[in-house]
Amino acid sequence: MKKLLYSLSLLAGSALLLPACSSDEHSKKTETETTQTASGAAYQTIPVSVETRAKQLALPGEFVPYYDVALYAKVNGFIKSMPVDVGAKVQKGQLLATMEAPELESDLSRTLSDLTAAKGRLNISKSNYRRLQQAAQTAGAVAPQELEQAHAVVMGDSADVNSQQQRVAAARQMKQYLMLRAPFNGVVTERILSPGALVGPTQKDAQPMLKLKEIGRLRLQVTVPEVYAGQIRQNAPVTFSVNAFPGKTFTGKINRISYNVERSVRAELIEIEVKNPGLQLMPGMYATVGFPVQRQSKSFYVPKSAVVVSMEGSYVIAVVNGKTHWITVQTGNESGDQVEVIGSLKPSDRVLVKASDDIRDNIAIQTVAEPSIAQNHE
Structure with missing residues (x-):
């Protein structure tokens, strides 16, 4: 009987101990999982230094x-020659490329022919007008209306000559565009196209021939x-x-x-x-x-390693209530391993000593304080 009571007591004690052990192990497991999730490595923080430093701004x-231009073809044509290449030092007005466009030659020839014909008509109309003027000196030989008509023909032919002269000038100007010249003294920094390439303003996705700086x-x-x-x-x-x-x-x-x-x-x-x-x-x-400027008021200084320069800009990473906060800054004076930062910082802010763009904004991290650098240093 005594042995039976003793065995029952042992079983009851074991039953009471098992839940306690299970609870303790579960608590330890949860604590470990939380630590791994929240932290990883601990990051060092340091308070910003508030100082007045009379130094030249760097x-x-x-x-x-000073000038930078991409040179395109102004008329359609093919590149005939390009006597310059990358690194060539050129003077203003120097020939950089020559193009050829047979249709422009045809236009110039046609306008020259039209001008010659217009001049011929003007000469004839002037000659007729002069003869009528001479005949009109004899009373009744020429009707006034006929003389006026002859004069009107002279004026019309003269206007036609002026128009043809302008067309010739325009055709010659277009032909001049076949020669690409340097707009200023400079250096050819890029040659994009080569002889034989089709160029012109009507080309789809037109490319520059050269870049000059x-x-x-x-x-x-x-x-x-x-x-x-x-x-x-x-x-x-x-x-x-x-x-x-x-x-x-x-x-x-x-x-x-x-x-x-x-x-x-x-x-x-x-x-x-x-x-x-x-x-x-x-x-x-x-x-x-x-x-030659100096800061007369107090400025914020942080270690150079605390400033991150990335595609998002320049910033420091402050830690508030265990979470990161990117604070956009601009850098100013440098002094040793410290740099002046200008932004929405407060003297009470603590920033990461070694920051990087791998540390994202508004995430929870573990921190450990580093010995403070001198604050409120006059």
Whole structure:
């Protein structure tokens, strides 16, 4: 009897323990699944630094040609010859390509023939008019109406001659269009078509024959953030450096100001005219431009690695309540491994130290704080 009671007690205890163990294992499993889903790696964050730094503003710029044109055929025809190729330095008015169009030659010949015939008719009508004038000196020899009719014929033939002369001039001008000439001094940067190609304005999907750029002078274009736009002045001196020439500093001045802040980037476009006689600088090169402006108010600084530059623009990734928030910024002064950022930031914001465009907006991530960089540094 005692053995039976003892066995029943053991069975009851086991039954009570089994649900507890099952519940505990389920809790641990759920916790592990949640951690894996929500985090992965933990990202380091750092607060933005609020500082006042009196340094020259450095902004990126890009060189573009002073003039840039794609040259198309103005009349229909075939390319006969093209004596220039990529890299050719050409002068204004230089022949770049010759086309042939037999129908234009025919038009010119026809208009010349029509002009010759019109001149012949005018000579005859003038001769008749002069004879009638001489005969009219004898009273009653020529009726006044006949004389007026002869004069009207002379005027009509004269107008016809003028019309034919204009047609000849137009035909000659059309023939001139068979010769493609350089509209300015420059360099041929692309040759799209070759001799034998059919060209003309009536062709479907017409292509340019050549692309010509003036690079003896360049435009250095820079977008200046809105907060600095009021400090930019016409003809103010600037310095700039180019990655292709490390250690070399170039000088220039602000030649053109757009006086327009683009809403998409909240920045103003300015241009610096750069003389380039040796053709060392080329369109498409980037430059770092220093402007004689200084920030008198406090600015936000973050590590350079915190700024993402992608197709969506430049931004930092702030973390609020465990979720990412892209904040569009523009960069300004650089100091060591830090860069000034201009955007909708607050001193209390924490941003990812190492941001990338792989980290999407409005997703939950795990973070770990990094030691703060100096804040409110005067």
